[in-house]
Amino acid sequence: RKEVEQDPGPFNVPEGATVAFNCTYSNSASQSFFWYRQDCRKEPKLLMSVYSSGNEDGRFTAQLNRASQYISLLIRDSKLSDSATYLCVVNIPTNTGFQKLVFGTGTRLLVSP
Amino acid sequence: DAGITQSPRYKITETGRQVTLMCHQTWSHSYMFWYRQDLGHGLRLIYYSAAADITDKGEVPDGYVVSRSKTENFPLTLESATRSQTSVYFCASSRRPLMDPRNTEAFFGQGTRLTVV
Numbered sequence: 701r702k703e704v705e706q707d708p709g710p711f712n713v714p715e716g717a718t719v720a721f722n723c724t725y726s727n728s729a730s731q732s733f734f735w736y737r738q739d740c741r742k743e744p745k746l747l748m749s750v751y752s753s754g755n756e757d758g759r760f761t762a763q764l765n766r767a768s769q770y771i772s773l774l775i776r777d778s779k780l781s782d783s784a785t786y787l788c789v790v791n792i793p794t795n796t797g798f799q800k801l802v803f804g805t806g807t808r809l810l811v812s813p
Numbered sequence: 814d815a816g817i818t819q820s821p822r823y824k825i826t827e828t829g830r831q832v833t834l835m836c837h838q839t840w841s842h843s844y845m846f847w848y849r850q851d852l853g854h855g856l857r858l859i860y861y862s863a864a865a866d867i868t869d870k871g872e873v874p875d876g877y878v879v880s881r882s883k884t885e886n887f888p889l890t891l892e893s894a895t896r897s898q899t900s901v902y903f904c905a906s907s908r909r910p911l912m913d914p915r916n917t918e919a920f921f922g923q924g925t926r927l928t929v930v
Contacts, residue, residue: 734919743922743923800861801907802872804855
């Protein structure tokens with residue numbers, strides 16, 4: 701089983717739509733969770749961290765469900781500029797006492813006029 | 814310039830050759846990571862480092878070697894390049910052990926596109 705799993709999509713939505721992405725992780729000891737955005741042929745960039753209580757940043761809402769080990773990202777009122785790949789990222793503790801940052805395969809979003 | 818930089822940006826090499834990809838960061842971040850990105854696989858962790866002289870394997874370490882003698886540098890070496898190592902390689906760094914989601918953003922270099930022929 702992969703440590704972090706996402707639906708690869710693509711998700712094709714019209715402008716103004718609401719779209720949700722889900723991600724599951726396998727290590728229950730994971731403590732930190734993030735959503736990154738990656739544009740075509742560019743490096744990934746942090747979109748938002750995911751806190752236990754859930755958090756919102758403008759049109760973006762991230763939530764964490766520890767019991768079910770999944771993370772979600774909700775995008776409201778989609779814009780053309782939201783077209784990108786969204787990467788679920790989990791900080792996974794190792795048996796050496798350090799942490800490694802593991803990425804899901806990403807979900808591609810295409811927003812059309 | 815401050816930040817995280819990778820070099821070279823593009824590299825074509827022949828099968829069997831040794832290749833070193835460089836990664837340099839100016840923030841004194843303790844953690845550094847190497848990923849490869851291939852279609853259908855997303856970003857896969859090759860190696861990571863928690864501090865100078867501390868490195869550990871990720872998901873796909875075979876065929877790669879890393880070192881971290883200085884905090885700011887984390888070179889990745891392909892000892893004998895193979896065609897399957899054709900990929901885009903990303904280096905990243907993070908300021909703290911990532912246990913606190915606040916202010917623990919991982920910053921990425923612009924990537925190195927490596928082609929092995």
